[in-house]
Each structure stands twice: as C-alpha cells, then as structure tokens.
Amino acid sequence: MNRFKLIVATLATCLLALPAVAEVKIKEVVSPGGITAWLVEDHSIPFTALELRFRGGTSLDAPGKRGAIYLMAGLLEEGAGDLMAQDYAKALEALAASFSYDTSKDTTSISARFLSENRDEAIALLSDTIHQPRFDQVAVDRVRGQVLSGLRSDTKDPNEIAGKAFAAMTYGDHPYGTDGKGTIDSVTALTRQDMIDAHKAVFARDRLYVGAVGDINAEQLGALLDTLLGDLPESGAAIPGPAEVTIPGGVTVVDFDTPQSVALFGQIGIDRDDPEFFAAYVMNQILGGGSFESRLMTEVREKRGLTYGVYSYLVPRDLAAVYMGSVASANDKMAEAVQVIRDEWRRMATEGVTEKELQDAKTYLTGAYPLRFDGNGPIASIMVGMQIQGLPIDYIATRNDKVNAVTLEDVNSFAAKLMDPDGLHFTVVGRPVGLESSAQ
C-alpha cells in the first residue's frame, strides 16, 4: 500500500547528476547489413536486454480496423514458424528468455532479454516471431476473447471512461481520438487477414530503432541485428499527419454511479523539440510533477485532504502535444478539488514560480536523472526513446546542463504564455456534487 503511486511523465530522458554522474557509455553500432543500434556493453551479468521499437503504433490501424495492431501484437506470442502457441511457449521457457510486446499510440515495442549461453537459439526464436508469426485462427479467436473481456471491463472503469471521453473531445476523428484497443464491434469483426495486414503495416526498417545493453559486444550485436532484422521490408503503412487539438475550457460530467469521482484535466501542450521544452518541464515539476512537494499535492492533498494523489504531466506525442493532469476525489469533494486546481493553474500563469522553487526543481531533476539508469532493460528502453526523439548520442552527458540553463524568466514568461486557466477542461466521471457539464 504505497503512500502514493507515481505517475511517470511521458518525457523520455534527461540528465547528469549533481552528485555522482551515471556513466552510461553508449556506442553506435551499424551492422554489416546497415542496421543502426545503440549499445551499452556491460559484461558483469551474463544476459542481454534488447529493445526494438517501430514508430507508428496503433495509429497505423487501417480505416475500419480499429484494434487490429493491438490484437496483432498480442498474437506475437501465440506461435511462430512451425510452433503453435503452446509449443512456442515451451520453447521460450526452455531458453529461460523473455520477449514482451507493447503498443502505444506512437510505437510498437519488443523488449527481449536472453542469456548469453543460448543467445543464438533465443534470437532464432525471436526472428521467427517477427518474420513468421502464425496468426492461427484458433489463436486469433482466443486472444480476441481476452481483448473483448478487457474492453467490456473498460466500459465500467471510471478512469477508462474519462480517458476515452477526453480523447474524443480533443482529437475527434484522428486516430488519437479513439482507443487503440478498438471497440467491441471493431474487434469482433477483425479477421486473420487483418492480422497479416497489421503485421505488414508495423514492422519495417524505415521506422526501426534499436537499443542493446548487457553481455554482448559490437560485432556480436551487428551479426545478431542482420539475422534478426535484415529481412524486414523497407517500409510499412504511412504514418498519419498531425492531429488537430480541440480543448474548450469548462467541465464535462459523465454520470457513473461510484463513490469517488475521477477527473482528467488538460489543455494545449508543447512539443518535445520546442526550444522552450525544458522551461515547460521544470515548470511542470513545480506544479504537479509527481513529488510530494508539488503545488498541486500541497494544496489538494496535504492542506485539504481532498485526494490521495494529484498530478500534472506533459504529453508531447509524435502527432500532437497536450498538457494533462489527473485527480480522484469523493463525490462531495470533487467540486472543491476542481476549483483548487484551476486556481493553481491561474496562479502559475499570473505569478509564475519563485527562485527557490526553481532551484529545488532543478536540483531534484538533475539529481534524479542517474537513478533512471538502473538495469539493462531500462537503459535499453531509454536509449531507444532518445533515438526516436532525435536526440544526439551524447545527450545524457548534456541533459542536466539544459535543465540548469533554465532561468526564472524562462519559466515565468513561458508559464504566462502557456497556462490557460479558462481554457483548462475537466472531464469528471462519477456523481460529483455541485458540478455540471458546461454549455458547449
């Protein structure tokens, strides 16, 4: 039972420490076949973490096929080559390797870890998984049943209801406006051929990013990459264009009979490559970035006891940027929580932050940076995130300088420009007393 659950901002990586510096020596490796990867060699434990990420994610679903890519990713562990699902699982168990799959709006990821002593066998199995997934009809139906069960549960989950409503309002018909898991109707209608098409849409070399960490050297990694990925097609489905963001100020109440209301709130955000991004990042840390000391936690939880947790987070996705937050509060307290949060939004816009807040935030952000590099898997994932964001390979050594370079004037002029208390929208799911949907 944690004191609170941290919500990690969607920011990828950052910096160097003020105390000791995490030394992460990244090497760029280009395989003989021309595949680029970032590598951190560490031979102290005899295994390797390999992260493969393909840009596009569930936003590549074909029209009318919502949920196809999510279902396809769920089927990758359901048999490949000559092995049907259970024999495939047994083969993986016998190698003591693990492959996991994840899809988001922007990416599809494969996270693998395998022992040094049977690396070749593990890679052969992973290669079959990527190139020859079986998509047996019986497996399609079985996994579809699991997805549908999850979708049915989502219809009664206040957090899911809030997320769907906020996304639909914000992004409309753009793929960001709907759930990548699909709907009960769309998933029910998916066919085996749709899985084959979704597979083709996602896995291609022109959108591939690779990170490897652990007991492997550059030469071994190069050979492995060609075996594993050399035969991928050059290109896949076209990535959609940017989403238009529409967030009117106000409140939407979605009626749901539950004792505690759940709210998502948000406004327009800022792109990751915007020159003011670090000013925004520091500002958010002070407002609601996940520590006990944030203004939102202080005002909503510590002083008033209105919630167990309240957070704000920048969401700079590939195709749109928003600034979001979340809170949960008993039905008879949500109205006050909403008011306090909107007041804090206004205070940030009009008063900005203090020099002490700025210094504390910088010390925290720079000091916390090396704590992220805490294992082969996390480091591989961070390196892939850096590549996707177009950051240079020496970024880790310079990131803290970027945080430290942010001035009080940078934060406060940015806050005055971005923070829009009247444009902030709250989507509340529950039976909040004294809150009603604003007139549209």
Added chain:
Amino acid sequence: MIKRIAWATAILSTSWTTAAIASEELVSSFELNNGMQIVVVEDHRAPVVQHMVWYRAGSADEPKGQSGVAHYLEHLLFKATDKLEAGELSATVAANGGRDNAFTSHDYTAYFQRVASDRLELMMSMESDRMVNIRLTEENIVTEREVILEERNQRTDNNPRALFREQANAVQYHNHRYGVPIIGWRHEMETLDMDDALSFYGTYYAPNNAILVVSGDVDPNEVKSLAEKYYGVIPANPDLPERLRTEEPPQTAARRMTFKDPRVAQPYVQRSYLAPERDSGDQETAAALFLLAELLGGGTTSYLANALQFEKQTAVYTGAFYSGMSLDDTTFSLLIVPSEGVTLQEAEDALDGAYAAFLEDGVDAEQLDRIKLQLRASEIYARDNVDGIANRYGRALTSGLTVEDVQAWPDILQAVTAEQIIAAAKQVLQPEVSVTGWLMRDEEVSQ
C-alpha cells in the same frame, strides 16, 4: 561483526551447455547492539543506493477496533519530528535528487529512499530521527485521515474487484487478523485519532523491531559504521511485545459467497484455501505449493490454461496464486474468468474438473523441469535489480524468516519432487478450508 554471505552459485543446469556463474559475494548481514538487524546487498554498477527501514509491524498487529492504524501511521511519519518540519524529509530527499516513499502490509511497514550513494548518511540521519521523534498536530490527524479515506475510495470502494476480494478475505479468516483489510474498514478508519497512532508508534517503532536494508553502490563496513552512528544510539524498547496473534481454529466448513455490483463488467470465480506459509527452517511444503501454483496456473503452458483455454475454450483466463512470505497462515488461490456465454457455475465446474484431472494425471516431468530451469535463470536476471533482492530480504525478515532461509530457498525449490507437489496439493486444497466467491453483475441471478 559483519557476516558475509556468499551469494548462492547459480548454475543453470547440469544437463545444459552452461557456464557456471561465478559465485559472488553480494549479501552481508549483521546486527547492532540494540538488536537492529542490517542487510546489505551490493551492486557497484551505478552510483545509486536504496536505503530502507522495515518494521515488524503491519496491519495484523493492530489493536481491535483500530483497523488501518498501521497504514495511517505510515502516512503520519512524513509529518514533523523534533528536527524536521512536516514534509521536510521528502523535500530534502527530492532536493538531493532522490525519491522516497513507504508501504504497509499485513506483516510489515517499510520506508525507503532511492538516491545517489554519497547521500546515504543524510538518509540515515533523517530515517533514524523519525523512528522515535515524530511530533504530530491535531491538524495532521484530521487532514491525513481524509487522505487515507480517499485512498480507500481509490483502491477499494471505486473498484468492485477490490471490494469482492476484501469480502472474500474476511470470510477466509475466522479469527486471524489477516481477515481485516490493510487499509482498514471505513467505519474504524473514521475514528482513528492521535492516541491510536502514537500508541502503535510507541509500541512498535524501535530498533529492536526494525531491519535496515541497504542495496546498491555501498561498502558493508561503511554501512555498518554509519548505522552504528545513527541507529545504534537509539535504545531498544524493552517492552516490545512478543508477536502473538489470535490464531485460526480448525476450519471445518467450506464457504461460498456471491458479490454483486452494477460496475462489474466481467464476472469470474475465485477460490482460496487457507495454506501454510514459509516457516523458518521448514520451507518444503511452501516450496511444493509454490511449484503447484506454477504448474497449475503459470501461463500458457500451465495445466489449467491447457485444459480450459486451449483444449476447450471455457475461459479467457485462468490462474493459480500462492504467496508463501507471510508470518502466519496464508492462502492458495485459483481463478477462472469464463468465456462469453459460459456461466459461473459452468466455469466453476470446469475448474473443479480440471483440478481433479490434474491430480489424476500427476505432474508433467518436462513442465516441472522447465519451471525449475526458469527459476535458476531468474537468479541471474535478479542480479540486474538488486533493489528487488533487497526487498526480498526485507519481506522475509519481517515474516518470520532468516537470512539463511532466504539463501536456502532456491535450492529447496530445486529439490522438490513431483510426489511432494501432489501430496501438498492433496493436503492443502481441501474444501473445508476454502472460500469460493462469485463476482457477478448486479442483474445476474445466482443458482
């Protein structure tokens, strides 16, 4: 005296083409004069340390009528002390680039910071301070009580599955405190006050009831001298009560329950059995139950998945769970989430049928070998996350186990035979000690 414990040599398999992993000394343990136990797990790959203090005091140690006070007190430990203002500890950790938090369970309460390794002394100075010096105000008491009630809302009252589990757990235990939720019953949480919190604090927060677990880039000798400086000077509590809890009488009646809630979208059946936990020096039955859970419900290749998801499509999900780390009797649970169109009765019958067939068929030797092989490999992967190893020791030492028991566990698991697993299943999974629960949509009619 620092006792260094050799990390168990992980050898993957004798029948495997394998290089033995070099034995490494990762774990040290020792004890201060005031009775505080210390465990150090080393990893020098990054200049980071995790500093934790675990108390042998959890929700199952609470007085009657004060459910939730252990967890409430955990929140209140972030308020003022003689030396620190309210919130200053967390703010100081953050100002040093670290993260801190705490958690409470049935058998323990633990506090931790994760920070650059050269800040270890600062962490110890603050954590040792709040072991005995908190200063609460009436305002803290009132506001933080609102926070824990919102936490209960979020974790439990807003979630029908959590409400269902809470009821099932209460039905499982006739007389033991494990039947009471860690977060507390709402009506009792609402009455928690300053005296309740300080009484629990005064009784249980003392060095002779605490374990310091430090993991990461540290030297055990340095940890020892710092610990002596900060924790060693705190006197032991001579009145620390023996950890005796009301015990379960023999359970002689199979129990059934239905729980209905309009917020349920996916009904399912859950059955739990009262089961023995890992006991110090006697972990063999627990090891057999651990492997039984893996064989029955450990993923795609497990017995229940094969019978109920592959051979027949009765279920969208099946599972088996056993958590042996517990001071007193724990549970072994089975779960089946029926496919669309399958009733809960049909699902339960199918589950019963599959389990009976498992006993009839016996253990699949190849499956058992694969599970054991993965357990050996997991010891290699575990070295990539020494904080995880540290947590393992913290939980074990607050659950009645010793460092030696933790070290022995991997070998005990490897030594378990198919016959022992079946014997443990027959001994433990008895209807008389079971609770079968149906989580239902509100409109559904039970039969």
